[in-house]
Amino acid sequence: MLSRVAENLYWYGRYLERAEDLGRLINVNGHLMLDLPRKMAPGWAPLIRITGSQSLFDELFDDNGERQVVRFLLAEPRHSGSVLSCLNLARENLRAARDLLPREVWEQTNDLCLTAQAQLAGNLSKRRRQEFIDLMIRRCQQLIGMLSDIMSHDYAWDFILLGRYHERADMTTRILDVRSAHLLRGVDDIKPFDQLQWMSVLKSLTAYQMYRRHVRLRVRGPDVLRFLLGNPLFPRSVVFCLEAMAERLEGLPEHEDTLVAVGRLKRLMDQADPEVLVQGQLSEFLDRIQLELIGIGESITQTWFRVQPSE
Amino acid sequence: MRYDLVTSAGGKALSKTPLNRLDWTYQSGFCDELIGPRGRPRPASRRLWKYLKKLDRDELLERRDACEVAALVAGITFRVYHDAGSADRAMPFDLIPRIIPLNEWQRISAGLEQRVTALNLFINDLYGEQRIIQDGIFPADILAGSANFREQCRGIRPRYGVWAHICGSDLVRDADGTMYVLEDNLRVPSGVSYMLENRQVMKRVFPELFEDIDIQPVDDYPARLFDMLASLSPRPADYPVVAVLTPGQYNSAYFEHAWLAQQMGVELVEGRDLVVPDDDCVYMRTIHGLRQVDVIYRRIDDAFLDPEVFRKDSLLGVPGLMRAWRAGHVGLANAPGAGVADDKVVYSYVPEIIRYYLDQDALIPNVPTWRCSIQAELDHVLANIDQLVVKPANESGGYGMLIGPHASRTEHAQFKRLIKADPRNYIAQPTLAISTCPTLYGTQIAPRHVDLRPFILSSDQHYVTTGGLTRVAMRAGSLVVNSSQGGGSKDTWIVDTDSGSEN
Numbered sequence: 001m002l003s004r005v006a007e008n009l010y011w012y013g014r015y016l017e018r019a020e021d022l023g024r025l026i027n028v029n030g031h032l033m034l035d036l037p038r039k040m041a042p043g044w045a046p047l048i049r050i051t052g053s054q055s056l057f058d059e060l061f062d063d064n065g066e067r068q069v070v071r072f073l074l075a076e077p078r079h080s081g082s083v084l085s086c087l088n089l090a091r092e093n094l095r096a097a098r099d100l101l102p103r104e105v106w107e108q109t110n111d112l113c114l115t116a117q118a119q120l121a122g123n124l125s126k127r128r129r130q131e132f133i134d135l136m137i138r139r140c141q142q143l144i145g146m147l148s149d150i151m152s153h154d155y156a157w158d159f160i161l162l163g164r165y166h167e168r169a170d171m172t173t174r175i176l177d178v179r180s181a182h183l184l185r186g187v188d189d190i191k192p193f194d195q196l197q198w199m200s201v202l203k204s205l206t207a208y209q210m211y212r213r214h215v216r217l218r219v220r221g222p223d224v225l226r227f228l229l230g231n232p233l234f235p236r237s238v239v240f241c242l243e244a245m246a247e248r249l250e251g252l253p254e255h256e257d258t259l260v261a262v263g264r265l266k267r268l269m270d271q272a273d274p275e276v277l278v279q280g281q282l283s284e285f286l287d288r289i290q291l292e293l294i295g296i297g298e299s300i301t302q303t304w305f306r307v308q309p310s311e
Numbered sequence: 312m313r314y315d316l317v318t319s320a321g322g323k324a325l326s327k328t329p330l331n332r333l334d335w336t337y338q339s340g341f342c343d344e345l346i347g348p349r350g351r352p353r354p355a356s357r358r359l360w361k362y363l364k365k366l367d368r369d370e371l372l373e374r375r376d377a378c379e380v381a382a383l384v385a386g387i388t389f390r391v392y393h394d395a396g397s398a399d400r401a402m403p404f405d406l407i408p409r410i411i412p413l414n415e416w417q418r419i420s421a422g423l424e425q426r427v428t429a430l431n432l433f434i435n436d437l438y439g440e441q442r443i444i445q446d447g448i449f450p451a452d453i454l455a456g457s458a459n460f461r462e463q464c465r466g467i468r469p470r471y472g473v474w475a476h477i478c479g480s481d482l483v484r485d486a487d488g489t490m491y492v493l494e495d496n497l498r499v500p501s502g503v504s505y506m507l508e509n510r511q512v513m514k515r516v517f518p519e520l521f522e523d524i525d526i527q528p529v530d531d532y533p534a535r536l537f538d539m540l541a542s543l544s545p546r547p548a549d550y551p552v553v554a555v556l557t558p559g560q561y562n563s564a565y566f567e568h569a570w571l572a573q574q575m576g577v578e579l580v581e582g583r584d585l586v587v588p589d590d591d592c593v594y595m596r597t598i599h600g601l602r603q604v605d606v607i608y609r610r611i612d613d614a615f616l617d618p619e620v621f622r623k624d625s626l627l628g629v630p631g632l633m634r635a636w637r638a639g640h641v642g643l644a645n646a647p648g649a650g651v652a653d654d655k656v657v658y659s660y661v662p663e664i665i666r667y668y669l670d671q672d673a674l675i676p677n678v679p680t681w682r683c684s685i686q687a688e689l690d691h692v693l694a695n696i697d698q699l700v701v702k703p704a705n706e707s708g709g710y711g712m713l714i715g716p717h718a719s720r721t722e723h724a725q726f727k728r729l730i731k732a733d734p735r736n737y738i739a740q741p742t743l744a745i746s747t748c749p750t751l752y753g754t755q756i757a758p759r760h761v762d763l764r765p766f767i768l769s770s771d772q773h774y775v776t777t778g779g780l781t782r783v784a785m786r787a788g789s790l791v792v793n794s795s796q797g798g799g800s801k802d803t804w805i806v807d808t809d810s811g812s813e814n
Binding site: 096252253306 | 581583595600601
């Protein structure tokens with residue numbers, strides 16, 4: 001398989017996942033804003049920090065109100081991290097590799113882009129916004145389901161999944177970082193609204209129900225962290241993503257360096273103690289994970305996408 | 312697009328009423344490919360015509376819709392540049408085929424082989440000793456003024472002496488029925504994928520016709536193309552690694568590049584996928600590391616092929632590709648510089664070229680051509696510009712030409728200025744009464760002008776496609792058949808009339 005095509009597929013997986021994750025984040029923040037008393041509400045600004053696009057946002061908008069932030073994250077074409085841009089980028093990446101995938105996958109991806117362009121064109125009421133996001137998430141999941149069921153699980157599949165889980169691990173840590181920042185300042189985590197906010201962290205990652213099943217306790221900060229970072233069975237936890245990446249990597253040629261990098265991050269995760277992390281080291285720890293994830297990305301790029309003649 | 316195929320076919324109660332009858336009185340006013348001068352179908356078209364006439368309007372439209380859906384599903388598209396925001400467009404397809412009797416086609420096919428053989432000898436000579444210039448047959452100043460002559464290719468001897476491995480020649484039929492070669496495309500001729508996809512569509516929509524009529528198959532082109540490319544491999548003992556080099560998905564012919572790669576089972580690569588290290592071999596970057604490429608079917612123009620040698624600003628090309636080719640480490644089809652012979656001024660010398668190298672007369676004639684580089688012919692062109700078709704020497708795709716009888720006085724004056732400023736760059740030809748073919752227009756059968764582009768493969772042997780791509784000017788009276796300018800296409804049938812019992 002050509003390196004360029006592999007790279008396209010990897011980014012197809014990443015952009016599809018990013019669009020989906022952003023959609024969840026916007027939805028959940030909307031709910032949280034409805035539940036919390038106005039003076040306690042974190043507002044919409046944290047979402048911009050999650051996507052690391054504060055300066056572009058400041059350039060484009062004067063006000064970080066709901067309408068502006070949501071437009072920026074959902075529909076702003078000048079923001080390469082908006083849901084609309086992610087879907088377009090997913091499609092453009094797939095275009096060059098479409099011959100490798102079943103025809104329906106191209107058609108569905110194309111259709112999803114066109115639907116998003118049409119629905120995000122005008123002003124969005126809260127209700128329509130949520131409808132769109134729900135639809136978009138469902139369609140992204142349909143696509144992955146379709147791929148899983150009708151395409152050969154060959155290298156092309158490996159690269160799509162590698163991108164998908166890499167992006168998910170990245171987004172999970174970003175969401176944790178931003179969402180928990182002001183939660184950790186208060187030590188007493190049985191305050192009713194803190195619990196509500198930790199619940200929203202779980203919900204951003206569609207983890208609430210599964211958390212309740214696995215943890216069976218009231219929602220506590222350290223338990224939430226332990227679940228989202230280290231639960232081996234929940235498919236959005238960082239450890240699960242890393243395991244899934246390792247599984248894909250093992251099938252690829254020349255995978256040693258990247259697999260070692262993933263293994264190093266897994267060990268780092270194993271050594272973490274959430275009870276300690278909530279005392280104030282979480283942000284630092286998440287930064288380390290982020291750096292390791294960037295390192296894994298570089299290793300993937302160097303190994304498969306930037307093949308150079310040896311000197 | 313219509314998806315209501317079931318409902319439109321469901322209107323059976325209406326069929327056979329006068330309203331639902333098609334008007335089959337057909338008058339072309341030109342030489343017609345299917346219908347003879349007295350309005351009766353030509354022998355090779357009889358069965359088709361009889362079959363079509365049995366269909367009522369709904370049945371015919373239903374088949375047209377089925378063709379459209381089949382084409383869309385197959386994703387037969389090309390990309391148009393200058394429309395706002397460039398987009399994939401379906402190539403208009405007409406369901407009434409164009410038919411050529413087998414015995415006529417055999418003569419044309421032999422003529423094409425002859426022509427391409429001579430052209431390859433000519434190109435090889437120009438980049439070698441230039442005997443044809445020394446012998447005074449071909450003027451040195453025409454070569455000096457050629458935009459497609461590549462000095463960098465002097466002295467290179469490609470395998471078999473062949474430079475134009477894939478040639479697409481455009482043929483037209485004049486009023487008296489003579490087939491002429493209108494031009495030769497020796498750089499990156501396109502259209503063959505439409506030829507093959509059109510046949511697939513027709514087989515799906517009219518299976519009964521293919522059972523009944525002896526239509527020669529066309530499907531072996533991709534296999535022949537692969538064999539030809541493989542024969543250029545510098546490592547003939549191994550199974551050769553072949554790649555199609557495309558400028559990328561925004562190129563108007565990207566569909567065809569991807570299609571050909573898929574049909575041949577080879578990689579579709581872009582310039583950035585390839586690298587030429589110091590060992591002067593070409594490698595592609597794969598997830599298994601670098602893999603050597605033996606033969607490249609390049610669909611990028613010379614100028615963009617290698618920034619080390621040609622345009623330095625090319626981002627599409629492969630730095631070092633010419634190095635590798637010159638060293639004999641990679642086969643390139645078509646060879647860089649082959650375009651020197653598809654210059655329209657060079658075209659006018661082809662009959663002489665055939666005589667010089669092969670000592671034969673051309674089997675397919677050229678359209679009479681005035682060369683503006685010669686004073687007497689220039690005077691004739693300027694005096695009769697309203698009667699002539701004027702073409703720039705190095706353009707293709709129907710761009711930058713003047714159709715005298717259809718143009719305004721202002722345009723005539725403008726072209727006279729252009730010609731006088733650069734006579735070497737222009738030729739003129741009489742306006743031919745190009746033949747027509749019955750074409751479904753709305754709900755009517757109407758004559759539309761057609762041409763024919765067969766494809767000729769050359770290496771140690773020749774292969775000519777069975778027929779070719781028939782392009783049709785979809786607008787009434789229009790002579791412009793290029794897909795970039797709104798032309799469509801038809802399936803082309805080479806029909807053996809001797810094998811059937813009826814004819």
